[in-house]
Amino acid sequence: MYLEQLSLTDFRSYAQVDLSLEPGVTVLVGSNGIGKTNLMEAIGYLATLSSHRVSTDAPLLRFGTERAMIRAKLVRGEQSTVLELEINGGRANRARINRSNPVRARDILGICQTVLFAPEDLALVKGDPSNRRRFLDELLVSLVPRHAATRGDYDRVLKQRNALLKSGRNGKFTAGHEATLDVWDQHMARAGAELLHARLELVELLQPHLKNAYAQLTDGSKEAGTVYRSTLQGVLDDDGEASAGGPSGAPASLEELRRLSVEELTERYIQAFAASRRKELERGISLVGPHRDELELVLGQAPAKGYASHGETWSMCLSLRLASYYVMLDDARTGGSAPILILDDVFAELDVQRRRKLAAIVSGAEQVLVTAAVEDDIPAELAGRRVKVIPGGIDEPDKR
Structure with missing residues (x-):
């Protein structure tokens, strides 16, 4: 095209x-x-x-x-x-x-x-997790346009749920609040499960291309990779973003999450919402869901953020864009x-x-x-x- x-x-x-x-x-x-x-x-x-x-x-x-x-x-x-x-x-x-x-x-x-390379891409490595989530979701929508509706539905429900949590802060959470929150939990769990399931499939497609692209751009002394961190793994950092690890009984690896169906992920989200309700009411925001997940970029054994040199950072950014280009080329061979x-x-x-x-x-x-x-x-x-x-x-x- x-x-x-x-x-x-x-x-x-x-x-x-x-x-x-x-x-x-x-x-x-x-x-x-x-x-x-x-x-x-x-x-x-x-x-x-x-x-x-x-x-x-x-x-x-x-x-x-x-x-x-x-x-x-x-x-x-x-x-x-x-x-x-x-x-x-x-x-x-x-x-x-x-x-x-x-x-x-x-x-x-x-x-x-399109695949667009720009100086702003440095934020993919050096910026906060929202930049990497946006990268994934934009590529996802390019490949499967119907996921624009998935993202839209999730964002709409998240906004409504956050508004309800905020109104229920400081001990003002009533039985009416709880019943309404249960309804929003169901909607958000389903939309979140669909988005997470699609992201995990996309990360699997990206991984080998990212590795190969980084090797093409550099001397090959380090290997580039990704680790998807989901809030379903049960651990949040101080900012409420997903981080490594997970409690007993929760999925602790990408592979375990990938094996779950949308329906199973939906149920996991409902359970996670219940477990985090007290903390969410205290803070007045939703702490579990794809909007808090992280795509960690790895060079060798260390995270790229904070450890990569300026040249390595640029190579990682370019490799992410090249990987998305290769994924789209693969899709083009099957009708895209x-x-x-x-x-x-x-x-x-x-x-x-x-x-x-x-x-x-x-x-x-x-x-x-x-x-x-x-x-x-x-x-x-x-x-x-x-x-x-x-x-x-x-x-x-x-x-x-």
């Missing part, structure tokens, strides 16, 4: 911009702050309905406007698809597929698939689409050796979009079309 045409209206710094693309490598060159990343952000948003730079939609709208439009033409084999996404400041976003009637924005998930690779201002952050290794790995993708402030940062392995980005738009491309 590749992106043939991108058009933005009132998106970020652009009142209107049109960009024609083609398969293979395209490098967008322009000074820092001129809008290269805005173009890549729009493509990534079309794929995931979220930005890799901000957590809300408001900054995506050009200042003083009330909505932005992203239009794209995607080509897969002999078939082309036109997507239109309207990002609204004051109401729900809407989308259109091949100029049909408007649909919910999430109905376009899975049509445009090969993703568009986006490398947004990444090469400036890497040493020469890592630049060359990354370029050699990704150069064979169906479509690779790269941004750079300095053309000399781009390795020779990524020779291809160059497009100059200028204030407010695009200069005519120089085909090489």
Whole structure:
């Protein structure tokens, strides 16, 4: 799959911009702050309905406007698809597929698939667990779009349950509160079990690819891996996040959790909610569930966070993205689409050796979009079309 045409209206710094693309490598060159990343952000948003730079939609709208439009033409084999996404400041976003009637924005998930590398990826290693959970869930939705509803259901129930726990703090928990909380426990247990089950399957798919990608990018002296920490294992750290270990009678390993069905995980959550109710009422928040789980990244025998050098941290971040790319390629072989690779201002952050290794790995993708402030940062392995980005738009491309 590749992106043939991108058009933005009132998106970020652009009142209107049109960009024609083609398969293979395209490098967008322009000074820092001129809008290269805005173009890549729009493509990534079309794929995931979220930005890799901000957590809300408001900054995506050009200042003083009330909505932005992203239009794209995607080509897969002999078939082309036109997507239109309207990002609204004051109401729900809407989308259109091949100029049909408007649909919910999430109905376009899975049509445009991307893997986006960006400097913000350092948070995957150095940031808090929410960054790694988001990484898993966005990849999960790209592969299985129906899990957008799973995430939405879980987030909705979690919000309602937290509100109830908060209202029941300080000894004000009544019989009515308890009955209502029992109902929310059932809903949250089911949605949480579906999300956890899907995450565990995804982690299993990622693991070998992460190991291989890290070996490709480095000298192979350390092995990269992951450990999924679930609150069903029974231990929370001081911040309420999942940590290593587990009490007697609770699953103590990823393998044990993986063997449980959605129904069995649902029952485990119900039991865990009951066991943690006193502590949850004291704190007024839900302490058990996928929203508190952790994907621990490991290099050799040590956690990557806090132990990896700057170069190792970058290699781990890149390896996570490459692993997701390989998982999506595996999916493409069974009916999915090969993703568009986006490398947004990444090469400036890497040493020469890592630049060359990354370029050699990704150069064979169906479509690779790269941004750079300095053309000399781009390795020779990524020779291809160059497009100059200028204030407010695009200069005519120089085909090489």
